[in-house]
Amino acid sequence: MYRRSLLVLRAATEPRSGAVVAGARPGWAYVWPRDAGAVALAFATAGYRLEARRIARFLLRLDLEAAARFYADGEPVPGREAQGDAAGWVAVAARAAGVPARIDTALSWRDRADYQEKEPGEYLANAIASGTPPSRLRALFATGANPSPTAGAYLVRRAGDPASGLDTAAAWAVEPFPRTRLYPMLRGTLLQLAAASGRFGLPPSQDWDGGEDPWTAPTAWTAYGLAALGERRAALHLMAALRRAATPAGLLPERVDARTGAPRSTTPLAWSHAFAVLALRELWPERRRT
Numbered sequence: 001m002y003r004r005s006l007l008v009l010r011a012a013t014e015p016r017s018g019a020v021v022a023g024a025r026p027g028w029a030y031v032w033p034r035d036a037g038a039v040a041l042a043f044a045t046a047g048y049r050l051e052a053r054r055i056a057r058f059l060l061r062l063d064l065e066a067a068a069r070f071y072a073d074g075e076p077v078p079g080r081e082a083q084g085d086a087a088g089w090v091a092v093a094a095r096a097a098g099v100p101a102r103i104d105t106a107l108s109w110r111d112r113a114d115y116q117e118k119e120p121g122e123y124l125a126n127a128i129a130s131g132t133p134p135s136r137l138r139a140l141f142a143t144g145a146n147p148s149p150t151a152g153a154y155l156v157r158r159a160g161d162p163a164s165g166l167d168t169a170a171a172w173a174v175e176p177f178p179r180t181r182l183y184p185m186l187r188g189t190l191l192q193l194a195a196a197s198g199r200f201g202l203p204p205s206q207d208w209d210g211g212e213d214p215w216t217a218p219t220a221w222t223a224y225g226l227a228a229l230g231e232r233r234a235a236l237h238l239m240a241a242l243r244r245a246a247t248p249a250g251l252l253p254e255r256v257d258a259r260t261g262a263p264r265s266t267t268p269l270a271w272s273h274a275f276a277v278l279a280l281r282e283l284w285p286e287r288r289r290t
Contacts, residue, residue, distance in 0.1 A: 008251065235283060
């Protein structure tokens with residue numbers, strides 16, 4: 001899975017410009033800052049710093065307020081407004097690649113769509129990526145009997161809406177946007193999500209209205225977060241589900257049928273393979289980088 005994922009990321013990345021397309025399919029063959037930022041982080045973690053630098057420099061040239069996605073020449077793609085996590089993911093890419101940059105990660109995360117690309121709102125994923133401090137995250141997103149970072153309190157998807165359910169993007173507050181003061185709360189959130197995993201992984205969140213099909217990127221980033229928290233058994237459980245969701249060639253679809261594991265969308269998806277690399281490196285950090 002690790003080697004195949006790195007090959008997918010290489011295939012998705014234009015070697016001269018550093019533009020990373022999400023997938024080789026109409027409607028997906030664009031650059032999303034969050035997808036490309038995760039790919040840069042995966043390359044850097046795997047020891048491919050040159051590739052990570054090219055991606056980071058491409059992302060730093062984008063007008064992040066212009067659109068949610070971009071053509072490979074850096075021009076915005078019309079039809080979707082800028083989303084609230086873009087600046088945070090570009091900052092992650094630049095930091096991982098060692099490229100100096102000054103980025104306002106708090107840029108307009110409110111009243112924006114998040115990674116689920118639905119209606120604008122105040123979402124956990126955007127708040128995490130935008131650098132919202134732990135105390136503010138608790139105030140906006142915590143629910144449970146005790147709204148403090150202890151077991152029994154959880155982070156929900158929408159600010160001030162306990163009924164919105166748990167969001168796998170809580171894993172982002174473990175890595176790559178660490179909020180160490182929230183780790184006890186994040187542990188409970190992610191373990192509860194992992195316990196509900198089906199044979200092929202997880203949907204993006206508990207309030208997901210896109211059917212019961214598992215999505216490979218949320219499954220992989222939840223495993224990454226759990227591994228970083230030391231919850232190895234739960235992380236391996238999700239990685240086994242991710243492996244079952246892969247095609248016989250080892251490619252990760254965006255989502256798969258909940259009963260059969262057959263691909264239901266773009267295959268492969270670069271974002272999913274990036275988080276597979278990150279999760280595997282977190283689980284086996286002693287392995288030689290290759």
